[in-house]
Amino acid sequence: MFAVRSGLQKFKIPYHFEIKSIIQYYAQWIREGKLKVSADWNKDIKAKFTVQDPCQLVRKSFGDPVAEDLRFVVKAVVGEENFVDMTPNRSNNYCCGGGGGYLQSGFAEARRAYGKLKFDQIKATRAAYCITPCHNCHAQIHDLSDHFAGGYHTVHLWTLICLAMGVLGENERTYLGPELAAVGL
Amino acid sequence: MTTEPIVLAKKRPGIFKDKVMEVLPEGGNLNSCLTCGACASGCPASGLEGMDPRKFLRLASLGMDEQILGSNWVWLCSMCQRCNWVCPMKIDIPQLVYHARRTWPRDKRPKGIRGSCDMALKHDTCSAMGASEEDWRFVVEDMADEVRQSQPGFEEIQVPIDKKGAMFFLNQNSREPVTEPDEMVPLWKILHAAGADWTYGSKGWAAENYCMFLADDPAWEQIVRTKVKAVEDLGCKVWLNTE
Numbered sequence: 001m002f003a004v005r006s007g008l009q010k011f012k013i014p015y016h017f018e019i020k021s022i023i024q025y026y027a028q029w030i031r032e033g034k035l036k037v038s039a040d041w042n043k044d045i046k047a048k049f050t051v052q053d054p055c056q057l058v059r060k061s062f063g064d065p066v067a068e069d070l071r072f073v074v075k076a077v078v079g080e081e082n083f084v085d086m087t088p089n090r091s092n093n094y095c096c097g098g099g100g101g102y103l104q105s106g107f108a109e110a111r112r113a114y115g116k117l118k119f120d121q122i123k124a125t126r127a128a129y130c131i132t133p134c135h136n137c138h139a140q141i142h143d144l145s146d147h148f149a150g151g152y153h154t155v156h157l158w159t160l161i162c163l164a165m166g167v168l169g170e171n172e173r174t175y176l177g178p179e180l181a182a183v184g185l
Numbered sequence: 186m187t188t189e190p191i192v193l194a195k196k197r198p199g200i201f202k203d204k205v206m207e208v209l210p211e212g213g214n215l216n217s218c219l220t221c222g223a224c225a226s227g228c229p230a231s232g233l234e235g236m237d238p239r240k241f242l243r244l245a246s247l248g249m250d251e252q253i254l255g256s257n258w259v260w261l262c263s264m265c266q267r268c269n270w271v272c273p274m275k276i277d278i279p280q281l282v283y284h285a286r287r288t289w290p291r292d293k294r295p296k297g298i299r300g301s302c303d304m305a306l307k308h309d310t311c312s313a314m315g316a317s318e319e320d321w322r323f324v325v326e327d328m329a330d331e332v333r334q335s336q337p338g339f340e341e342i343q344v345p346i347d348k349k350g351a352m353f354f355l356n357q358n359s360r361e362p363v364t365e366p367d368e369m370v371p372l373w374k375i376l377h378a379a380g381a382d383w384t385y386g387s388k389g390w391a392a393e394n395y396c397m398f399l400a401d402d403p404a405w406e407q408i409v410r411t412k413v414k415a416v417e418d419l420g421c422k423v424w425l426n427t428e
Contacts, residue, residue: 001392001426001428002397003394003396003397003405003408003409004394004409004412004413004424006397007394007397007405007406007408007409008409008413010402010406011402011405011406011409011410013406013409013410013413015413015416015417016417017354017416017417017421017422017423017424018422018423018424019423019424019426020423020424020425020426021425021426021428022355022372022425022426022427022428023428025379025381025425026375029375029379029381034378034379034380035375035378035379036378054428055263055265055266055267056428057428059265059266059267059270060265060266091270092267092270092271093267094227094229094265094267095229095263095265095267097229097263098263099263099264099265100260100262100263100264100265100398101260101295101297101298101301101395101398101399102260102261102263104295104297104298104300104301104395104398105260105295105297105298106295106296106297107257107260107261107295110233110234110257110261111261113233114229114230114233114261114263115229116229117229118229133428134428135358135360135392135393135428139360156368156371158368158371158372158375159371161371161375162371162374162375165374165375165378167336167338167339167374167378168371169332169335169336169367169370169371171367171370172367172368172370172371174365174367174368
C-alpha cells in the first residue's frame with residue numbers, strides 16, 4: 001500500500017479513487033453491527049494476544065487513528081482483558097525487519113539480528129499470540145519465533161475475526177495453536 | 186575504533202548528499218542534524234555492519250560517499266521511517282538510504298528483491314510470485330466453489346472478479362493464491378457478512394511491490410500505473426488494501 005501511495009505522489013500519477021486499509025473497515029463494520037463478533041470463545045481459554053503495528057499501515061500511512069482501529073478490532077475479537085500491548089507501540093513501534101525487501105534480500109542473519117528487538121518486545125508481553133495484519137510482518141515474526149524458539153504463534157487478523165463470528169472453517173486454522181484449533185468447530 | 190584522525194579532501198564537489206538534497210522536498214532537511222542520536226537509539230538496524238542512521242548521515246555530510254554507498258547497510262535498513270519519526274529536525278534519512286540503493290548497478294542489487302521485481306513486471310497482475318491472470322482466476326474460482334459446496338451458511342457467497350462499478354477493489358498478497366489459498370476464505374467471509382460491494386481485478390490485484398524496495402524507479406512506476414489502471418477501468422471508488 002505504501003508503494004502505491006508514495007508512488008502516486010512521486011510519479012505524479014492522477015487517480016480517482018480513495019485508498020483505504022481493510023482494518024479501517026473492519027472497525028467500521030463492527031461499530032455498525034454488520035460484523036457480529038463476540039469474544040466469548042476466549043472467556044475461559046484466556047489466550048493472550050499482542051498486535052504488531054505494521055510500519056507501512058501506521059507510521060507510514062494513516063498514523064495513530066488506524067492503530068486505534070486495529071486495537072478496537074483486536075479487543076472486540078479476543079476480549080479486552082486478553083490483549084497486551086507492546087512497548088513502544090502505534091506510530092512509535094519498532095519495525096519487525098520483514099519490510100524493505102528484507103525477506104527477499106538474502107541477508108537472513110542480519111534480518112534476524114534486526115528482528116531480535118521485535119522478538120524481545122513480543123516476549124515481554126508474555127502473549128501466546130502475535131497478530132500481524134501485514135504479510136511481511138507475518139512472515140518475519142513467524143520466522144523469529146521459530147529461529148529464537150519464542151514459542152508464540154503468529155496469526156492473521158482475519159482468522160480471529162472469523163473465529164469471533166463462529167465461521168472459521170477447518171482448513172483456515174494453520175496458524176492457530178493446538179488450544180484454539182477446534183474452537184467453534 | 187580508529188585512533189587516526191580522518192582527513193577529508195579539501196574539495197568535495199558534487200557529493201552524494203548534496204545531489205539527494207536537490208530532489209527531496211526541503212532537501213530532506215539533510216543539513217539540519219543536531220547529532221542527538223534519537224534516530225540511532227531507536228533503530229533496529231543500529232550496529233549492523235558497524236553502521237547506524239546517525240553515522241550514515243554524518244558520513245554523508247562529510248562527503249565520505251564511498252563508505253556509505255558501498256555499504257550493505259543500505260539493504261539492512263528497512264526504511265521503516267522510525268528515525269525521521271523521532272527526529273526533532275525531521276531529517277529524511279530513509280530517502281537518503283533509498284537514493285543510496287539507487288546508486289548500485291541494478292545487477293548488483295540483492296538478487297531476491299530483483300527477481301521479485303522482475304517477476305511482477307511479467308504479467309499485468311503485478312504478482313511478484315508470477316501468478317498469471319489465468320492462474321489467479323482458476324485459484325479464486327476453484328476455492329470459491331469449494332467454500333459454497335462444503336461450508337454451511339456460505340452456499341451463496343460471491344467472489345467477483347472484474348465486477349464493474351463495485352465500491353471496493355480488493356487487492357491480495359500473492360502468497361495466498363500461490364501457496365495457501367485457504368487463507369483467502371476468512372477474508373471473503375468477512376466481506377460477505379458485512380454485505381460489502383467488492384471485486385478483485387484480473388489485473389493489478391497483487392498487493393506487493395518489490396520494485397520500490399529494489400529502488401528501480403521506472404519499474405516501480407510501471408507497477409503503480411498498472412494497478413491504478415486496473416482500479417479505474419472497473420470504476421471502483423475505493424482501492425482496498427488487505428493489510
